[in-house]
Amino acid sequence: MTEKKKLFPTLPSLVGKKVYLRPATSDDVVNAHHWFMQSEPQMQCCEPLPFQTPSQAAELHRNSQGNDRQLLTIVLKDDKTPVGQVSFFDFNALNLSAALGIIIDPDQRRKGFAGEAAKLLIKYLFKYRNLNKVYAETADFNKEAIALLESVGFKKDGTLRQHYYYNGEYHDRLVYSLLRFEMDW
Helix, strand or coil: CCCCCCCCCCCCCEECCCEEEEECCHHHHHHHHHHHHHCCHHHHCCCCCCCCCHHHHHHHHHHHCECCEEEEEEEECCCCCEEEEEEEEEEECCCCEEEEEEEECHHHCCCCHHHHHHHHHHHHHHHCCCCCEEEEEEECCCHHHHHHHHHHCCEEEEEEEEEEEECCEEEEEEEEEEEHHHCCC
């Protein structure tokens, strides 16, 4: 008797050394919602967030996909475990730019998955979507995000002073970008 091949909910799209990216399913969005809620949501996002149920998050995902945004699941190549999500949004065809977002399962952080996934998506955006710039924003207290962006080659463009109110204090919003000609990997 032959063993059946395991079918993926979606096929791998962008393949790296340890991970591959594939379009996110509603189940993936539910997983990411749990990771997000475990990670102190207001620390992970630049804007105030309404609390949602996992099913509300999945429904929002189903209704928000388009040519100007894409949500991809980060999957381990060796055992096919989803470990995070990476996305681009605010795609601007005139300025040839888009924003980048990443969330990693809290149990899978500091293993290089976010950096590899970011590089895969950025290469795709520069090569196949003809972008000139990918940018990201984070708060000055999110040291992990800052380290990730800088490790991938992003440069700090600017600071929006006292832009966030978090844990009883005002914090700066940092804007980072990577231009196509700066990509050295």
